Amino acid sequence: MEPVTRVEGRAYPWGAKNIDTDIIIPARWLKTTTREGLGQGAFESVRAEPGNVFDDPRYAGAPVLIAGENFGCGSSREHAAWALGDMGVKAVIAPSFSDIFSGNAFKNGIVAVVLPQEAIDRLVEVARDNPVTVDLETMTVTTPFQDRFTFAMDPFRRDCLMQGLDEIGMTLARDQAIGGYEANVAQGRPWLSAAAGNAPGRAAA
Amino acid sequence: MASRPLTLYEKIWADHVVERRDDGTCLIYIDRHLVHEVTSPQAFAGLRAAGRPVRRPDLTLAVPDHNLPTTARLDAEGNRLPIADPAGASQLAALERNAPEFGIRYIDAVAAEQGIVHVVGPEQGFTLPGTTLVCGDSHTSAHGALGALAFGIGTSEVEHVLATQTLLLQQSKTMEVRIEGTLGFGVGPKDVALAIVGRLGAAGGTGYVLEYTGSVIRDMSVEGRLTVANMSIEAGARSGLIAPDDKTFAYLQGRPMAPKGADWDRAVAYWRSLATDPGATYDATIVIDAADISPSLTWGTSPEDVVAITDVVPDPDSFADPAKRTAARKSLDYMGLEPGTRMQEIPVENIFIGSCTNSRIEDLRAAAEVLRGRRIADGVRQALVVPGSGLVKRQAEAEGLDRVFTDAGFEWREPGCSMCLGMNPDRVPAGERCASTSNRNFVGRQGPGARTHLVSPVMAAAAAVTGRLTDVRSLMGK
Numbered sequence: 001m002e003p004v005t006r007v008e009g010r011a012y013p014w015g016a017k018n019i020d021t022d023i024i025i026p027a028r029w030l031k032t033t034t035r036e037g038l039g040q041g042a043f044e045s046v047r048a049e050p051g052n053v054f055d056d057p058r059y060a061g062a063p064v065l066i067a068g069e070n071f072g073c074g075s076s077r078e079h080a081a082w083a084l085g086d087m088g089v090k091a092v093i094a095p096s097f098s099d100i101f102s103g104n105a106f107k108n109g110i111v112a113v114v115l116p117q118e119a120i121d122r123l124v125e126v127a128r129d130n131p132v133t134v135d136l137e138t139m140t141v142t143t144p145f146q147d148r149f150t151f152a153m154d155p156f157r158r159d160c161l162m163q164g165l166d167e168i169g170m171t172l173a174r175d176q177a178i179g180g181y182e183a184n185v186a187q188g189r190p191w192l193s194a195a196a197g198n199a200p201g202r203a204a205a
Numbered sequence: 206m207a208s209r210p211l212t213l214y215e216k217i218w219a220d221h222v223v224e225r226r227d228d229g230t231c232l233i234y235i236d237r238h239l240v241h242e243v244t245s246p247q248a249f250a251g252l253r254a255a256g257r258p259v260r261r262p263d264l265t266l267a268v269p270d271h272n273l274p275t276t277a278r279l280d281a282e283g284n285r286l287p288i289a290d291p292a293g294a295s296q297l298a299a300l301e302r303n304a305p306e307f308g309i310r311y312i313d314a315v316a317a318e319q320g321i322v323h324v325v326g327p328e329q330g331f332t333l334p335g336t337t338l339v340c341g342d343s344h345t346s347a348h349g350a351l352g353a354l355a356f357g358i359g360t361s362e363v364e365h366v367l368a369t370q371t372l373l374l375q376q377s378k379t380m381e382v383r384i385e386g387t388l389g390f391g392v393g394p395k396d397v398a399l400a401i402v403g404r405l406g407a408a409g410g411t412g413y414v415l416e417y418t419g420s421v422i423r424d425m426s427v428e429g430r431l432t433v434a435n436m437s438i439e440a441g442a443r444s445g446l447i448a449p450d451d452k453t454f455a456y457l458q459g460r461p462m463a464p465k466g467a468d469w470d471r472a473v474a475y476w477r478s479l480a481t482d483p484g485a486t487y488d489a490t491i492v493i494d495a496a497d498i499s500p501s502l503t504w505g506t507s508p509e510d511v512v513a514i515t516d517v518v519p520d521p522d523s524f525a526d527p528a529k530r531t532a533a534r535k536s537l538d539y540m541g542l543e544p545g546t547r548m549q550e551i552p553v554e555n556i557f558i559g560s561c562t563n564s565r566i567e568d569l570r571a572a573a574e575v576l577r578g579r580r581i582a583d584g585v586r587q588a589l590v591v592p593g594s595g596l597v598k599r600q601a602e603a604e605g606l607d608r609v610f611t612d613a614g615f616e617w618r619e620p621g622c623s624m625c626l627g628m629n630p631d632r633v634p635a636g637e638r639c640a641s642t643s644n645r646n647f648v649g650r651q652g653p654g655a656r657t658h659l660v661s662p663v664m665a666a667a668a669a670v671t672g673r674l675t676d677v678r679s680l681m682g683k
């Protein structure tokens with residue numbers, strides 16, 4: 001994963017609430033077997049409306065998206081994060097995110113910034129004509145004016161984002177602990193493992 | 206023991222912590238992993254690229270469901286029929302290749318056991334109480350009906366679980382959702398689920414694991430509980446739990462992948478110990494009186510947009526929250542509805558009985574009961590019944606339910622997700638309306654421009670008969 005410290009540039013001044021994953025990327029785009037190219041399908045239904053922010057040339061390729069509360073609700077499809085990444089979005093700022101979406105965003109190096117509604121209102125206004133900056137070092141969102149909004153983030157997530165760490169590699173390094181846990185379970189709850197003859201076996205390949 | 210009383214969730218969580226980090230994040234062991242064709246190709250590709258094996262293929266089960274057409278899968282000679290959509294076919298081919306390559310058991314598209322992941326898991330006894338169970342699909346919450354801590358994950362997490370059999374998680378808050386009383390005639394588990402989502406709102410459960418309690422849940426069958434837990438995610442909660450009880454054990458005993466013999470007895474003893482202790486506290490509690498739950502349905506494009514069938518389309522101005530007012534206006538515009546219209550006057554052209562919410566045998570029995578001796582109305586252009594699995598289909602056929610449906614004018618299909626989402630050929634045409642037993646009424650969910658009303662199986666059947674949204678109680682003369 002690419003490390004990310006600062007995301008700076010134009011921002012889609014959107015602010016829409018309860019944007020579900022079907023709006024971010026409609027189901028018909030989910031039939032891919034790769035992570036690339038989904039930007040084309042992103043916000044398809046929104047883009048069908050004339051004058052939408054996503055087709056406004058002022059925000060073309062903007063790395064920041066400003067949205068309303070409960071962004072990314074709905075399905076678990078990681079395609080939502082891939083679609084945002086593919087359209088060049090590196091940070092989403094909203095008053096709240098669905099749990100699954102914020103996890104998916106994080107795993108794809110997209111910074112999900114939670115700020116109160118007043119900050120969002122202000123940012124939407126400023127972003128119409130000005131860039132914004134999300135800085136993980138200082139944990140702030142700033143504008144060319146006096147605005148400076150601080151946000152909080154899980155320190156682990158922040159580290160991973162800033163160092164571009166591969167989460168699977170880090171967990172695999174805990175192999176001993178995982179193996180130890182498995183050995184305990186094999187004793188204490190033997191019915192859980194295939195050895196007990198009840199869990200699904202290996203495929204007869 | 207003198208230890209603090211714990212909730213069901215806290216007990217399952219504690220038994221799955223591999224390691225706890227200083228910041229409170231835990232490495233949680235995953236006991237069961239269901240894989241389907243849509244959210245797994247990129248995960249397997251990631252493993253292959255990094256040269257990583259699947260840590261516990263024996264705890265993983267793969268089955269295709271989302272993309273599969275629900276029309277006949279075999280020709281007269283028993284050969285597999287091709288899938289017309291090349292993208293869907295390639296996802297399916299990827300799973301068919303990936304499962305054996307990584308040593309994972311695969312239930313193929315024409316196996317009798319094939320079905321929607323969330324129907325197959327419990328049916329096979331793959332889903333067990335007290336386990337952690339994940340799947341790259343948000344309605345994984347359904348499995349919580351058996352007392353499994355079950356939740357949907359994204360594809361990167363699918364890859365993480367395949368490689369490590371663990372996930373890094375923060376402990377959730379808990380919310381007790383207590384439903385007390387007795388459900389009235391025509392009111393079923395789906396109405397309970399809609400009532401909960403309507404009450405909590407689409408984000409009300411965010412950050413919480415719900416635990417469903419109360420006499421309504423205790424009296425409910427395991428299949429009904431699966432319907433309720435399934436829709437936890439529509440209230441924003443990744444998981445919904447129900448304490449395993451004798452009904453759960455009776456449901457599981459003898460299922461192909463459930464424990465046997467001495468293991469079974471040990472397992473049951475453990476499962477009994479999981480119920481929330483007296484005196485344990487939840488972070489929040491809501492109480493719903495069964496008497497307040499009517500046959501319900503949605504009017505808008507969020508599952509929280511719930512009204513009773515006897516109600517009218519709400520006026521957007523009646524909502525206190527300005528954001529909700531705007532959203533309601535947009536919803537009504539999309540749905541082609543006027544405020545004040547009686548729900549029962551709204552005509553429907555499509556009926557869908559299926560999805561992981563309502564495609565089990567009890568759902569089909571209930572719908573068939575309404576349809577027996579009746580016909581679908583002239584205005585209904587498309588009426589599908591899609592059993593949740595091949596085994597449900599077989600059982601229904603043994604009971605003659607397929608004939609009840611086809612005699613009424615329904616199409617009897619092969620198992621899969623079908624019209625629940627616009628990914629396979631089953632769609633609601635743009636601008637048309639569907640009474641659907643699925644779980645999401647989002648814009649475009651059943652196809653671009655499709656207008657969805659979420660209902661129970663009996664309400665879908667009643668709507669089929671009259672050609673409009675209908676109070677099943679009046680149709681059945683109660």
Ligand code: SF4
Binds near residue numbers: 560623
């Ligand atoms: S039936 Fe619908 S909700 Fe259930 S798994 Fe399939 S697509 Fe998802």
